[in-house]
Amino acid sequence: MPKIIGGSLTEHREQTRQKLFAALTSLMSERGFDAITLADIASAAGIGRTAVYNHFPDKESLLIAFITHETEQYVATLERALDGVDDPVEQLRTYVRQQAQLKRVFHLAPGPDLRSVLSRGTIARLREHAEVVEDILRRILTAGIDSGALPAQPIETTVPLVNACLSSRGIPDEGRGREAAILATETFVLRAVGAL
CATH class of the missing domain: 1.10.357.10 (Tetracycline Repressor, domain 2)
Incomplete structure (x- = not known):
């Protein structure tokens, strides 16, 4: 079972989303939206690639x-x-x-x-x-x-x-x-x- 960050599942979800948002903006400023994948974003956020799909189906x-x-x-x-x-x-x-x-x-x-x-x-x-x-x-x-x-x-x-x-x-x-x-x-x- 994945480790929960934050004090509750709600906090975990919000903190995960914030990590993904930060990774998205960082990668977009480096390469542009078309040149990144959801796997790139997950990696930059420090989140398992498959865990991202619990939050977003695609980039x-x-x-x-x-x-x-x-x-x-x-x-x-x-x-x-x-x-x-x-x-x-x-x-x-x-x-x-x-x-x-x-x-x-x-x-x-x-x-x-x-x-x-x-x-x-x-x-x-x-x-x-x-x-x-x-x-x-x-x-x-x-x-x-x-x-x-x-x-x-x-x-x-x-x-x-x-x-x-x-x-x-x-x-x-x-x-x-x-x-x-x-x-x-x-x-x-x-x-x-x-x-x-």
């Missing part, structure tokens, strides 16, 4: 679970940052700054773009996670337009344009230029939506 399921977890964590962090910020322009600044804090593991991973190596079903499920974050931006922009802080504009066009600005690789992960890049991005987005 796409693992990827979806990881992104679900990360999205839930990010949305909770974003909502906490927005809590108590009433001005829609300040909410938009907060949204931009929070987006800048995200690690771009999947955008920076070597190998082909994930959309070219995943099944249609997985791509659709990943898109659902992006929509959760887009709904927050949609809410901010709508409040800005309704209050008169932003000019009227087509929200369904503006949301992907704003997020395209924020998903670029133009913001360094660290160093002297990071804060300047965040400020420049923030200013650009605010001008683009008519807040400045």
Whole structure:
């Protein structure tokens, strides 16, 4: 019988999932999603290959679970940052700054773009996670337009344009230029939506 880590079966399952998530992100940053196998991930996590199947039937399921977890964590962090910020322009600044804090593991991973190596079903499920974050931006922009802080504009066009600005690789992960890049991005987005 395999050794249980943590104080309970629930803790064991969660700790195992966290190890698998960490291994997935590490391997993706080294080789890209298409170049790794579930066996590679199990080995990097220090978990028996067959034990992985108790958690995930394949690596796409693992990827979806990881992104679900990360999205839930990010949305909770974003909502906490927005809590108590009433001005829609300040909410938009907060949204931009929070987006800048995200690690771009999947955008920076070597190998082909994930959309070219995943099944249609997985791509659709990943898109659902992006929509959760887009709904927050949609809410901010709508409040800005309704209050008169932003000019009227087509929200369904503006949301992907704003997020395209924020998903670029133009913001360094660290160093002297990071804060300047965040400020420049923030200013650009605010001008683009008519807040400045």
